[in-house]
Amino acid sequence: MNKLSFEHVWKQTETNFELKNVSFTINKDEWLLISGPFAQGKETLQKIILGFELNWKGSILLNNESIKDIVNYNEKIAFIHNHLQLENGRDSIYDYLAFPLKLRGVSEKEISQEINSALRKFSFLLEIEREMNTLSLQEKVIIAFVRATLLKPSLIVIDEPFYQLPNSKRKVIIATMQEKLRFWKDCPVIIFSSYVLEWLHFCDRIAVIHQKKLLQIGVPSVLLEEQEHVFVAKYLRGDGITFLSGYLKDHLFMTSGISFYLPEELTRKKELYEGQKLLLGVKSTSFHVVDKPVCSSDGVSFEAPIHILQEEEEYYKIYSNLGSQPLVAQIKKSGKIEKGERVRLFFHYKDLLFFDGNTEKRLMQRG
Structure with a gap:
């Protein structure tokens, strides 16, 4: 069941x-991660969801009702800010939870x-008269989430939980949320974060925003294997993908350093056409070392x-490189490989990633 839906939402200023x-x-x-580089759209989307930004166009429905028509909409959203480690006041746990x-x-x-019931639900056993400034980071994460649930919200929004934190503290937050909070299903939780890799095994789905657009949304396994946009591939995999830029001529993909035939069945399935410019990708783990040329009907x-x-x-x-295009291959050890030598690499056609014009059209049509 959909809890919150966005349809063709735009936000425009004078410039x-x-x-x-x-x-x-x-x-x-569900637990949804909305990620992307800073100032590329996710901050604006967060303000709209929280009700801080009202000047937008399109449709946003909460439980099938427009959020513009909901009285006291802000009270239905619980917000957890990005300064969890700074909750150092002398208020007791009870006073901190009771305030809202x-x-x-x-x-x-x-x-x-309500407080006693919530603490039991989250198996929080500390004395509630303890001061907030005595709590560990793990305890602060739990208490912040408990406070959000006490408001009986329709949606919980968590802002940049890793903000200015070292890797050691990021690991504490992830582990705490996984072990202590992930069971929560009473309402959806949206995490806004510029970090993405740490959340791949935590969130139900991930949405990637770039250049003010939603590029792709889906379960992590699909986003890792079937990226629909070049930026998504780079954002999730870094140097884990080799990109090949070229064009199609008589089923022959022409590019710097290498040219190869694409099977006719594949060109039909991808709706490719003569002369089309293409950007293809091959994951680093899709390469294999072979000792002789492989039949072109299987791959390249x-x-x-x-x-x-790197060993x-x-x-x-x-x-390595193909012409002017850098190449990265991750090869399982089956023999000794030395720097400076040449190796024969192979990849299957089925492992090709297509970042083509038709994909971009379909993305635009889906918004």
Whole structure:
């Protein structure tokens, strides 16, 4: 069931667009990560969801009702800010949790009942008279989330939980949320973060925003294997993909350093046409070392020089090039490879990633 839905949402100022034609839905009980570089659209989207930004066009429905028509919409959204480690006040845990409920006029008796019930639900066993400045980062993460749930929100929004934190503290936050909070299903949770790799095994779905557009949204496994946009591939995999730029001529993909035939079945499936400019990708793990040329009906084989060689416990990482285009291959160890030598690499046609004009059209049509 959809809890929150966006349809063709735009945000425009006098001089530029801050959000372009964003459409997606958030399911009732999911944890969704919205990620992307700073100032590329996710901050504007967050303000709209929180109700801080009202000057936008399109449709946003919460439980099938326009958020512009919901009285006190802001009160239905619980917000957890990005300074978890700075909760160092001398308030007790009880006072910290009770404060937003007191603002809503809830009686002391009801507040006490609600807090005790919530702490039991999250198996939080600390004395509630302890001061906030005595808590560990793990305890602060739990208490911040408990406080959000006490408001009985329709949606919980978490802002940049890794903000200005070292890797050691990021690991604490991820582990705490996984072990103590991930069971939460009473309402959807949206995490806004410029970090993405740390969340791949945590969130139900991931949305990537770039240049004010929603480029792709889906479960992590699909985003890792079937990127629909060049930026998504680079954002999720870094140097884990080799990109080949060229054009199609008589089923022959022409590019600097290598040219090869694409099977007719593949060109039909991808709706490719003569003369079309193409950007193809090959994941580093899709390359294999072979000792002789491989039949062209199966895939592509070629020789490549080894410029840089990194040896890990179970694989080699080879940095090479095809013409002017850099190549990265991760090869399972089955023999000795030396820097400076040439190796014959092979990849299957089925492992090709297509970043073509038709894909871009379909993305635009879906918003």
